[in-house]
Every structure is written in structure tokens, then in C-alpha cells.
Amino acid sequence: MFDLVPLADAPADAVEALLDAAFGADRHGRTAYRVREGTAPIAELSFAALEAGALVGSIQCWPVELVCDAGGRVPMVMVGPVAVSPARQNVGIGRALMRRAIEIAGTGRIAGGDALMLIGDPEYYAQFGFDDAATGAWRLPGPFEARRLLARGGAAPDRAGMVGPRA
Numbered sequence: 047m048f049d050l051v052p053l054a055d056a057p058a059d060a061v062e063a064l065l066d067a068a069f070g071a072d073r074h075g076r077t078a079y080r081v082r083e084g085t086a087p088i089a090e091l092s093f094a095a096l097e098a099g100a101l102v103g104s105i106q107c108w109p110v111e112l113v114c115d116a117g118g119r120v121p122m123v124m125v126g127p128v129a130v131s132p133a134r135q136n137v138g139i140g141r142a143l144m145r146r147a148i149e150i151a152g153t154g155r156i157a158g159g160d161a162l163m164l165i166g167d168p169e170y171y172a173q174f175g176f177d178d179a180a181t182g183a184w185r186l187p188g189p190f191e192a193r194r195l196l197a198r199g200g201a202a203p204d205r206a207g208m209v210g211p212r213a
């Protein structure tokens with residue numbers, strides 16, 4: 047069985063190694079990294095999964111915003127990367143990490159927590175309420191597949207604009 051703990055309680059080098067194993071060591075060039083460039087993970091929404099003291103999963107969430115073409119900025123939270131150790135996938139760890147982050151985001155205590163977004167497979171993230179209904183007019187600072195740009199929450203802005211880091 048695994049426990050979820052604040053990400054800060056897991057060794058940072060183990061988290062980096064897990065992300066390399068899940069996404070490849072060249073992951074830093076991905077568009078998702080550019081969207082949140084220069085920001086730090088939101089501590090209250092970032093967790094590690096530990097099993098017998100070993101890191102088996104992690105989730106990080108980041109402060110981002112939609113800079114609307116028509117003016118104004120809408121705070122959002124970017125979810126991910128979500129990663130589970132290849133040897134421990136498909137036993138519910140990813141689901142538990144997602145549910146915990148969504149639960150805390152829903153408390154209303156965190157800016158942008160009512161508008162979660164991510165880049166990921168809709169086949170996996172639909173179960174948590176993510177879809178592309180609001181994201182069709184969003185732009186990102188790099189290439190992405192439109193079908194993989196997903197949002198969740200009534201405050202996700204269905205407006206044209208650029209998604210980027212929130213100061």
C-alpha cells in the first residue's frame with residue numbers, strides 16, 4: 047500500500063529520476079515546461095506517493111494564467127507532470143494523486159484552483175472531469191495537440207488567449 051505525502055517530504059533527486067523514467071531525460075524541452083517556466087510548484091497541490099519509504103509516484107501543480115486576447119488575465123492551475131514508477135503503474139497510484147490534488151484545489155483556498163488545466167491523454171484524464179470544451183481558443187508557447195489540451199472546472203475560461211506562467 048502507498049501513502050501520499052507532501053512532495054517536499056520526498057528527496058528531490060528521486061523525484062527527478064522518476065520523471066526521467068516516465069517522460070525521458072529530454073522532457074525539459076516540452077511545451078508543458080514552457081507554459082510554467084519560472085514558477086515553483088504549488089506546495090499544497092504537489093504530492094509524492096511512497097511505498098515502504100520508496101518514491102513510486104508524484105504530482106506537481108503550477109500557477110499559470112490565461113492572458114486573454116480581449117484583455118484580462120484568468121488564474122489557473124496547471125496539473126502535471128503526474129508520474130508513476132513503471133514497475134508500479136496500473137494499481138491506482140496515479141488516480142490517487144490526481145484525486146488528492148483535485149480535492150485540495152476544490153477547497154477554494156488556492157488561487158486558480160477552480161480552473162485546472164493540463165496537457166495529457168483525454169482517454170486517461172476524462173475520468174477526473176477534464177475535457178477540451180473550454181480550451182479550443184487557447185494558445186501555448188510551443189507545439190501541442192489540441193485534443194490533449196484539457197481543462198476542468200467551471201472557471202476554466204472559454205476565451206482566446208495565451209497560457210503562460212503566473213507571476
Ligand SMILES: CC(C)(COP(=O)(O)OP(=O)(O)OC[C@H]1O[C@@H](n2cnc3c(N)ncnc32)[C@H](O)[C@@H]1OP(=O)(O)O)[C@@H](O)C(=O)NCCC(=O)NCCS
Pocket residue numbers: 068069126127128129130131134135136137138139140141142165166167169170
Ligand atoms: C499515466 C500514469 C500517471 C497513470 O498512473 P497509474 O498509477 O499507472 O494509473 P492508475 O492505476 O491510476 O490507472 C490505471 C488505468 O489507467 C489506464 N491508463 C494509464 N495510462 C493511460 C493513458 N495514457 N491513456 C488511457 N488510459 C491510461 C490504464 O490502462 C488503467 O486502466 P484500467 O483501470 O481500465 O485497467 C502513469 O501510467 C505514468 O506515469 N505514465 C507515464 C507518464 C505519463 O504518461 N504521465 C501522464 C501525462 S502528464
